[in-house]
Amino acid sequence: MTFSILAAAKTATPKTAPAPADANNPLDDLRYWWDSSVAWVESHWLQIGIAIGVGLIIYFLLSMIRTFALKRAQSAPGQFTLTDIVGRVIHKTKSLVLAIISIRLVAGYAQPPALILHLIQFVFTIAVVMQVAIWAREIVLGLIQRRAAEGHNETLSNAMGIIRLLISVALFAVAAIVILDNMGVNVTGLVAGLGIGGIAIGLAAQGIFSDLFASLSIIFDRPFRVGETIKYDTSIATVERIGLKSTHLRSINGELLVISNTNLLSKEITNYANLHRRRVQFAIGVVYQTTPDMLRALPALLKTQVEAEKHEFIRSSFIGFGASSLDFELVADIHSDDYNEVIAARTEIGIRLFEEMTRLGYDFAYPTQTTFTAAPDGTMILPYAESVTMKTPRPAKS
Structure with missing residues (x-):
């Protein structure tokens, strides 16, 4: 990597620098660029001094802004609020990154050799990309923890360790690819390899990841919570625990139902909680x-x-x-x-x-059977209703 930067920087060497004795010899190249740097310092000492002074001012200004913003965020009441998340992001801002940003802002004023400028740009890229990955991780984790705090969800709190690991691996893998791409490395094969590896891991642990993401879906979408009564399939039960792989339900008859989160979400769920009528x-x-x-x-x-x-x-x-x-x-x-x-x-x-x-005299009906008695000639005989004639006999209950 160093020699590629050296090769890229030869064309922009100050005119006062001596020519290298052997361009194909790494030692001669290093000696040549050392002499070039010394010559640059001797000829641009005033600009370098001004750049250092301005860089220090910029660094202290950025540090003061960070300190002020951090104090304002920490003084806000409440935990896992948006202000608290902003404070955590500011707290994760490294002083080294602020210094590198300050150097990058004033580097062009001193007209450094191409080698030094390339090194500053390279270090600046690494620092900024890694800092952005750290910021993104804190924002995502802060929002997840805020969601967990809103619902007082024990499952999500217990799962924060594995969630932090997965998010960190994903973000820093992207950061590494961005850095390698800026270094001129062909990352196409690496991205393809990571994709194939991710597919293989996903297929191997399909059941585990399926239940894990179903658990996160339950936590964030909140179709039900612990303590609520739901109807799952043909069972009516109370939710006792929402785990990373399964959910525990206590049926109305007392049985403990352990159902995987994937199967639980694959069927219709009726939630009887929070019914106003x-x-x-x-x-x-x-x-x-x-x-x-x-x-x-x-x-x-x-x-x-x-x-x-x-x-x-x-x-x-x-x-x-x-x-x-x-x-x-x-x-x-x-x-x-x-x-x-x-x-x-x-x-x-x-x-x-x-x-x-x-x-009021209403009679409730119940299952009955009514029979009618008739003489051999077909006429009705007693018992029948006294208030009606022979043509409308009273039904007899038996």
């Missing part, structure tokens, strides 16, 4: 002997009883002729996040309906 339905059947006036009054009666319990009435209507009943439907909404309160409210509504309908 729950809908309850009642199917009410009355006997066929109920009078039409009582049937017409029933929907309003049902509405009155629901509203008396301070719940939201949705609808009540006649829905059909059953085998043993005239069927009505009652739909109401109970505004509560607590499922136990919903169950208690539904019970209270049902008891109140039964009490009021019984008081």
Whole structure:
């Protein structure tokens, strides 16, 4: 690398420098460029002094800006806020990088030999690329930790070690490729090799990475959280733990369900948490002997009883002729996040309906079978309804 820079810099050597004795001899090249540098210092000492002074001023200004910004960021309240992330990024700004930036800004004023200018440019490129990679890592990790702090997610906090490793490897691999490319190295083969290696590793650990990214999807997308009750496939359970590979669910019957994160997200999930209202339905059947006036009054009666319990009435209507009943439907909404309160409210509504309908003379239907008795000549015989004629016999229950 040094000799390539030497070769590239020969054409821009100051005229006062002596010519090399043997251009093909590395030692002679080094001696030649040393003499050139000495000659440059002797002929440009004033410009060099001014450049050093200006560079120091720039360095101290950059340091003061960094210190001021860092104090402002650290004085802001709260952890893992955007201001805190900015403070962490500023804190990771190296003093050496500030010095190299200062040198690069004033290097052209002193008109250095091409060798020195190439070396400054080379070191500047390495320093800036590595510093940008460090900044990017801190920003990404800060945002992830901020997300974890918002949800108080233990899984993400435990996974920060492997996440930090993966992010660091990815960012610094990109930084290394950028540096090599600026050095003139052909990185096409390296990029292709890294791509093939990444595919091989991905295929070998496909199941692990699939569950890992599914876990991160659960953490960031938050379809459910620890402590919430969900319906997965045909099971209703409470989330106990979200791991990197699997999620633990406690079913309503007490069993522990351990499901891989990939399988968990591959099916429809119903989350029962944070429901501001729950809908309850009642199917009410009355006997066929109920009078039409009582049937017409029933929907309003049902509405009155629901509203008396301070719940939201949705609808009540006649829905059909059953085998043993005239069927009505009652739909109401109970505004509560607590499922136990919903169950208690539904019970209270049902008891109140039964009490009021019984008081008003409604008879609830139940499965029955009616038979009619006839004489040999086909006429109906007792028992039959006393209020009707022989043509409308009273059905007898058996």
